Amino acid sequence: MIVRKGHLAEMAEGAESAELDFLFSEGRERHFVQGEHLITEGERTDYFYDVLDGTVALARNGRDGRRQILSFLGARQFLGASSTERYPNLATALTPVTAICYPRAALERVLETTPSFGSKFRVVLTRILESSHDHVYTIGQRSAVERVASFLLYLRSNQARFDPVGPRDKSTHIELPMTRLDIADFLGLTIETVSRAFSSLKRSEVITFKDSHSCEIINLEKIRELGGREDFTEHRGRA
Template sequence: MSTVDQTSGFLEELAQDCMTPELEHMFLNGRICHFDLGENIITEGEPTTYFYEIIDGTIALARNGRDGRRQILNFMGPRQILGVASTPGYPNLATALTPVVAIKYTRAHLENALATSPGFASQIRVILTRILESAHDHIYTIGQRVAIERLASFLLYLRSTQARYAKNGPQSPVNELELPMTRLDIADFLGLTIETVSRAFSAMKQKKLIAFKDSHSVKILNISALRELGGREDFTDKRGRTGYEDD
């Protein structure tokens, strides 16, 4: 990891109409950090002294079992926050799946800012609520679906989150998706084996639901059929996924 001088991000944008001296102090002391592919941003048990605002790149939030098996809990990217926890130590591991740029803030500065700016505290509650909603969707996806349905639901999830959390702000959903994660990462997210994920992708290609541009990008060819397979109600704009009509 390398750090440079402070820069501004989306949290500072959110705070413009409710700025306080404590918020200004937090932003002034934020430091931009660069993480290489495969580098850990946070580790399990590490003191929760800092949190991060993701500027660019993709991160896998995961937990390792005693038997060494990994469960990926979430994929995170630009305009999301990482490391806000209620425990003294981080319960999860966060690893860069691509080169990552993030702003590092201290937890103490955040707590002071939340105590003095109700408007900013309200914005943070919305962000954390969306993280909770995403966790609920994930539990439902891996608990109630067969493999190809889980994968379809995952692609719908990516479509919505990549639109909402686009680097330059929320965008309308598109059908060309980035896949910065590996097949193994997807398998560990969906509770499947890598072989099962590969077979499910092949079945979708045969059904002409998707087409691969390369190993890290996929195009949805039939969004209606994908919604039917993955569960249309999972990721609608009514649940605050994109802020745009989900056409």
């Protein structure tokens, strides 16, 4: 019996085809330790990952050695979608990560033959593009405190949309599995500036820290004011 598991399985609910059966039969669950690369720059785009648990940083390194984190990915998010034969980016596990690895060729065959699944998959790709737009907005012409506020809104939305058991209502509790350096490389700031921005938000009683890897938003309206918008894209359905 073929076991369907993960976000791809959610998207395939109600759809049946030989191509889908083959895709899920080829899926292999893999485990990555903190600091291990899921994909590396220049590697052939032969595989596609459905993240089940943990946090992944998708980044690109410049020739001068500087790193730009492009996004943080967690449960129910995908990794490895590419229009090229080789990955342009580096994906690293920030925490222990579990993901299902699928052959890219098998996935593309399903997209060609199973319209209902393909439609849901295109929605996900659109959301990836929207997330990229949100990132550009976050690191635009904004102060460090405003960037961190926008970052908290970004995490808040993603935590609700991509909760391991499916979309849920947003919470003021924000998980921060990444380091201050990771946040700095995402927001285009220095680690010292990120730390000062968090301290400023704490002193202003906008947020409070439960521990080094989570915070609580005390004043959501102030976070939205600083972030320059009400919130990032709302989650829509389970796709």
